[in-house]
Amino acid sequence: MIFESHAHYDDEAFAGDRDELLRSLPENGIDTVINVGASLESCRDTIALMERYSFVYGAIGVHPGSTGELDEQSLLWLREQCSLPKVVAVGEIGLDYHWPEPEPSVQKRWFERQLILAGEVNLPVVIHSRDAAKDTLDIMRGLHAEQMGGVVHCFSYTKEMAREYLDMDYYFGIGGVITFKNAKKLKEAAAYIPMDKILLETDSPYLSPEPNRGQRNSSLNLPYVAREIAAVKGMDYEEVLAATHQNAERLFRIGGQGGML
């Protein structure tokens, strides 16, 4: 069975067929899904999805691009949601300097506050870091993020940067990008990262793998990602599914048949 560690099924891209698609996942081999919050609204929608589907769990947090909407009151609301039984992580949180807004000082402030929150509620974190490798690492080291544990989602940095996160015992979310022709750097990093630190993810509706690149992504495309990881690692496809499933269960503290450990 396949563990989808990062999807956004609350996204409007799924407005037309969300229920039909989600209902079809278990019969297609996807037995667990983490729906990841990215804004306050998507956190509310994530909670609704995890209450509706037994195999959907939630990560609650605000993406760096949406941190402009945060204030003390909304942070308090996020903290309350973290005590819901199917909320298994704080995320996605981090830094994204690809876009000019919100300015880095705002992004850093709320990244720090949400990291501290994760420590207080004893949940792992889902990290989003784009064009901000050094600042992300500096903040995580400064706040002892190795104590919360977590996953660097859509890992897009070098092997050298992977070593830094391995030092903190972090996991790495690998998705459709690894199937792209120009993914040399990521393939090198994936070859280097130990198999017990890799999670399968799509980031649906984004980053659809080959041969469906450019189309709306869904967890149904995860076999393409797992096959590419198997090729890079010289492993069997089934071994990749089993290892990544166990890794995600360990990180998010979810038991084999969808029950909580």
Ligand code: NI
């Ligand atoms: Ni995401």
